[in-house]
Amino acid sequence: xxxxxxxxxxxxxxxxxxxxxxxxxxxxxxxxxxxxxxxxxxxxxxxxxxxxxxxxxxxxxxxxxxxxxxxxxxxxxxxxxxxxxxxxxxxxxxxxxxxxxxxxxxxxxxxxxxxxxxxxxxxxxxxxxxxxxxxxxxxxxxxxxxxxxxxxxxxxxxxxxxxxxxxxxxxxxxxxxxxxxxxxx
Amino acid sequence: xxxxxxxxxxxxxxxxxxxxxxxxxxxxxxxxxxxxxxxxxxxxxxxxxxxxxxxxxxxxxxxxxxxxxxxxxxxxxxxxxxxxxxxxxxxxxxxxxxxxxxxxxxxxxxxxxxxxxxxxxxxxxxxxxxxxxxxxxxxxxxxxxxxxxxxxxxxxxxxxxxxxxxxxxxxxxxxxxxxxxxxxxxxxxxxxxxxxxxxxxxxxxxxxxxxxxxxxxxxxxxxxxxxxxxxxxxxxxxxxxxxxxxxxxxxxxxxxxxxxxxxxx
Numbered sequence: 265x266x267x268x269x270x271x272x273x274x275x276x277x278x279x280x281x282x283x284x285x286x287x288x289x290x291x292x293x294x295x296x297x298x299x300x301x302x303x304x305x306x307x308x309x310x311x312x313x314x315x316x317x318x319x320x321x322x323x324x325x326x327x328x329x330x331x332x333x334x335x336x337x338x339x340x341x342x343x344x345x346x347x348x349x350x351x352x353x354x355x356x357x358x359x360x361x362x363x364x365x366x367x368x369x370x371x372x373x374x375x376x377x378x379x380x381x382x383x384x385x386x387x388x389x390x391x392x393x394x395x396x397x398x399x400x401x402x403x404x405x406x407x408x409x410x411x412x413x414x415x416x417x418x419x420x421x422x423x424x425x426x427x428x429x430x431x432x433x434x435x436x437x438x439x440x441x442x443x444x445x446x447x448x449x
Numbered sequence: 450x451x452x453x454x455x456x457x458x459x460x461x462x463x464x465x466x467x468x469x470x471x472x473x474x475x476x477x478x479x480x481x482x483x484x485x486x487x488x489x490x491x492x493x494x495x496x497x498x499x500x501x502x503x504x505x506x507x508x509x510x511x512x513x514x515x516x517x518x519x520x521x522x523x524x525x526x527x528x529x530x531x532x533x534x535x536x537x538x539x540x541x542x543x544x545x546x547x548x549x550x551x552x553x554x555x556x557x558x559x560x561x562x563x564x565x566x567x568x569x570x571x572x573x574x575x576x577x578x579x580x581x582x583x584x585x586x587x588x589x590x591x592x593x594x595x596x597x598x599x600x601x602x603x604x605x606x607x608x609x610x611x612x613x614x615x616x617x618x619x620x621x622x623x624x625x626x627x628x629x630x631x632x633x634x635x636x637x638x639x640x641x642x643x644x645x646x647x648x649x650x651x652x653x654x655x656x657x658x659x660x661x662x663x664x665x666x667x668x669x670x671x672x673x674x675x676x677x678x679x680x681x682x683x684x685x686x687x688x689x690x691x692x693x694x695x696x697x698x699x700x701x702x703x704x705x706x707x708x709x710x711x712x713x714x
Contacts, residue, residue: 277473279644282576285484286492290580293496297554300500302546305507309525310542312510319512 404437405430464659467651472573472644492571495558503553528552528699536703537710544706547588551581552699555639559691562647563684570643570691575636578643578698582636585702590628592709605712627708635701642694646687653680 408430474486506521514522525545533541533548555572562570572578593602606623607616656676660669 277469279469279472279573279640280575282579283484283574286489286574286576287580289484289489289492290577291584293492293577294550294554294581294584296493296496297499297550298547301503301553302550305503306525306546306549309507309510309522310545312512313522316512 401434404434408433464656464664467648467655471648471651487569488571488574488577491561491567491569492558492577495561495571496554499550499553499557502557503549524553525549532696532699533703536700536707538707540707540710544703547706548699548703551585551702552695555581555698556692556695559643559695560688562643562650562691563687570647572639572694573643573647575640578636578639581698582632585635585705586632589705589709592706596710597712601712602709631705635698635705639694639698642690646683646690649683650680650687653677653683 409426412429474488476483477485477487477490502517503521506517506524510518528549529541529545532552533545537544555578558571558577561567562573590602593605596602597605603624606627607620611619653676657673657680658676660666660673660676665673
């Protein structure tokens with residue numbers, strides 16, 4: 265190799281011996297590329313690639329976050345729905361209970377009122393009956409005496425006897441009425 | 450010019466294979482400065498093309514890439530995942546600017562070998578790969594002394610715990626390979642591949658040109674056809690080599706940078 269090189273070096277244009285000006289041009293060319301492609305353009309691309317990686321990673325992260333949030337909202341919603349259902353059923357039961365209570369109360373009240381009315385009516389009837397009986401008794405007495413007086417003449421003037429006869433008659437009458445009542449009832 | 454020099458060399462009526470004169474260029478125009486030659490012009494042009502392509506891709510990179518940015522990103526991903534990351538690991542992003550520049554400048558210089566009108570691989574002039582290899586070499590040694598210590602860098606190259614006589618053999622070999630042969634082979638590998646590729650393409654295309662147009666004969670007709678066919682096949686093959694050598698150069702650069710950042714042993 266060395267031998268060949270030295271032989272070739274004897275010629276004017278040895279391909280293994282660099283031209284000085286080409287060395288300069290080579291350095292210049294490389295520097296131009298190094299500045300434009302290396303120092304200006306490559307960092308720009310590297311920055312964009314970095315941003316792209318972050319954008320993709322960020323996007324994935326955001327999607328995950330969104331999904332988590334959606335799940336949370338869904339859970340919340342479900343819990344709320346459940347609570348609402350429980351509340352509604354409670355409310356319904358309470359209303360039912362209240363209704364039943366109201367009905368029972370009304371019934372009781374109505375019964376009390378009815379009883380009161382019936383009792384009042386009974387008392388009034390009794391009182392009126394007594395009154396009627398009283399007045400009847402007096403009237404019948406007088407009528408009977410008058411009747412008897414007319415029948416027997418003026419013989420029966422003794423008032424004591426008179427009243428005793430009348431009372432007995434009336435008692436007989438009452439007795440008769442009672443037995444009649446017992447039979448009908 | 451290229452074809453002219455080749456044809457001039459073949460002017461005796463007899464076919465002559467092209468040689469090293471393929472790589473000699475006069476100034477672009479008569480009386481022009483000696484340095485203003487075709488390789489120089491296209492070396493700078495290659496750098497500008499590289500910058501322009503990536504400017505189109507990455508001038509205003511978007512989060513959602515469109516058009517050229519997609520293409521540029523494929524290139525970036527390739528350099529990052531196939532060249533840088535296997536060697537540099539967590540240091541990858543910091544060295545991407547340099548590896549991107551190396552890989553794409555070299556690749557475009559190499560592609561010039563098969564671009565009509567240009568048809569010259571810039572790296573077949575050793576000055577260009579040499580400059581790049583020297584830049585990588587300086588970076589490597591600088592990083593080594595900075596990250597491992599100015600003395601420790603050189604002692605780290607030697608694996609400890611071997612029997613003493615081995616070191617008499619190992620130390621010179623290790624230093625020779627790391628500090629002298631590595632940058633040399635780094636540059637020469639690229640240079641030689643491009644040099645040989647260009648010579649082969651020139652040879653077969655000249656065979657075709659010579660036997661079909663320059664001196665068409667009945668006997669030479671078949672040879673000419675074969676020359677053209679082989680030129681086509683070799684052009685496809687060269688496209689692969691061009692990519693492969695750019696890839697290899699950048700990969701070795703990544704390896705050397707990592708060897709400076711951290712001791713291998």
